[in-house]
Amino acid sequence: MSRPPAGRPQSGRRSEAPKVAVIGAGSWGTTFGKVLADGGAQVTMWARRPELALEIDEAKRNSKYLPGINLPRSVHATADLARAIDGATQIYLSVPSQSARETLQAMRPYVGDDAIPLVSLMKGVEKKTNLRMSQVIEQELRCDPARIAVASGPNLALEIAKQQPTAAVIASSSQDTADAVARRARNDYFRSFVNTDVIGTEFGGVLKNLIAVAIGIVDGVGYGENTKASIITRGLAEMTDFAVSFGAQPSTLSGLAGLGDLIATCQSPLSRNNTAGRLLGQGYRFDEVVRQMNQTAEGLASVAPILELAAANGVDMPIVGQVAEVLAGRLDPRNIAPHLTETDEPQGE
Numbered sequence: 001m002s003r004p005p006a007g008r009p010q011s012g013r014r015s016e017a018p019k020v021a022v023i024g025a026g027s028w029g030t031t032f033g034k035v036l037a038d039g040g041a042q043v044t045m046w047a048r049r050p051e052l053a054l055e056i057d058e059a060k061r062n063s064k065y066l067p068g069i070n071l072p073r074s075v076h077a078t079a080d081l082a083r084a085i086d087g088a089t090q091i092y093l094s095v096p097s098q099s100a101r102e103t104l105q106a107m108r109p110y111v112g113d114d115a116i117p118l119v120s121l122m123k124g125v126e127k128k129t130n131l132r133m134s135q136v137i138e139q140e141l142r143c144d145p146a147r148i149a150v151a152s153g154p155n156l157a158l159e160i161a162k163q164q165p166t167a168a169v170i171a172s173s174s175q176d177t178a179d180a181v182a183r184r185a186r187n188d189y190f191r192s193f194v195n196t197d198v199i200g201t202e203f204g205g206v207l208k209n210l211i212a213v214a215i216g217i218v219d220g221v222g223y224g225e226n227t228k229a230s231i232i233t234r235g236l237a238e239m240t241d242f243a244v245s246f247g248a249q250p251s252t253l254s255g256l257a258g259l260g261d262l263i264a265t266c267q268s269p270l271s272r273n274n275t276a277g278r279l280l281g282q283g284y285r286f287d288e289v290v291r292q293m294n295q296t297a298e299g300l301a302s303v304a305p306i307l308e309l310a311a312a313n314g315v316d317m318p319i320v321g322q323v324a325e326v327l328a329g330r331l332d333p334r335n336i337a338p339h340l341t342e343t344d345e346p347q348g349e
Helices: 027-038 050-059 081-085 097-111 133-141 157-161 175-184 198-221 225-245 256-267 272-281 286-292 298-313 318-327
Strands: 019-023 042-046 075-078 090-093 118-120 148-152 166-171 190-195
Touching: 019 027, 019 081, 027 042, 027 075, 027 090, 027 157, 042 050, 042 081, 050 075, 075 081, 081 097, 090 097, 090 175, 097 133, 097 298, 118 133, 133 148, 133 198, 148 175, 148 198, 148 256, 166 175, 166 198, 166 256, 175 190, 198 225, 198 256, 198 272, 198 298, 198 318, 225 256, 225 298, 225 318, 256 272, 272 286, 272 298, 272 318, 286 298, 298 318
Parallel strands: 019 042, 019 090, 042 075, 090 118, 118 148, 166 190
Antiparallel strands: 148 166
16 A cells, blocks of 8 residues: 655745654764755754764764764754654654664654655664564554655765765655655765665665675685675575565665675675674674674674574575574684585585
8 A cells, every 4th residue: 555655744834945854863874864964855863862962963073973074054963852753754763773662662652643754774673573674663653554665775874974976775665655765865976766675675784784794704714805705695695585585576685775785784894794793703702792893783683583584484594594603602703604505415506
């Protein structure tokens, strides 16, 4: 069922730029707020910490998560959820996946039952339920799924904040919603494509993080490009098999949300998941890696639920399984590379 996603008009203020809300002020939320502002929107961000909201609102900086980046004057921030959401024509959600439900519960009184799009910028699976973020949004905000969109792609926050050209994909079960969000989330350096494959787009954004952790591990060990190319290629096959088993389109995994995001996340030192894997490969324990990370590496939290979902659908994921063994301290990081299959028998590619 498709419902027109046009935002609420603001009576008597048609000449003003449309207001959008971004919930979450980490590196990706702040960057996406900049993307929206540079595309012509008035952006109000919600930050959990009042001091961060004040810095964004007054100094137009987020020195902790985006050092050295100046934000547009049309970006504002508040620690008040009601104020952030009030009057918004679109709401973008960028909070850690494992705390998303708590934030959504707090948002519920202010969102209302209308047609404004709700856009997930989150890339994770909830550990206690194994649900994708769009499913958590639907549950907690009790909304028509046609209002929900997800954004994904090769989107390293700092590069985009520096206005380096990139592309993303916006997916929604409603073509109207996907189109409306894509028209808003675009500017001279950021382009949005659309599809209606929410499952594939969302799982692509989750699964590439797990493969990026594996790449980081072998990088930390000191293995070279052949090893990494083998893991990326076979990792993409694992991603595709998994997502298709849940109803995704194979083409989605070869697009921006799959292969594109996988390449960017695996090869960049800006990737939090790659960094976490590299620390594991260098011999740090899981708890030590978590303490060293300044921000959440979503891949670490998603390994267990993804393997549970894979087992339920009969999908083999040997690379992700080896990452889980390294995280648990049961596998020497140097031994992850040979385990690209679960059998010594010849297999078709």
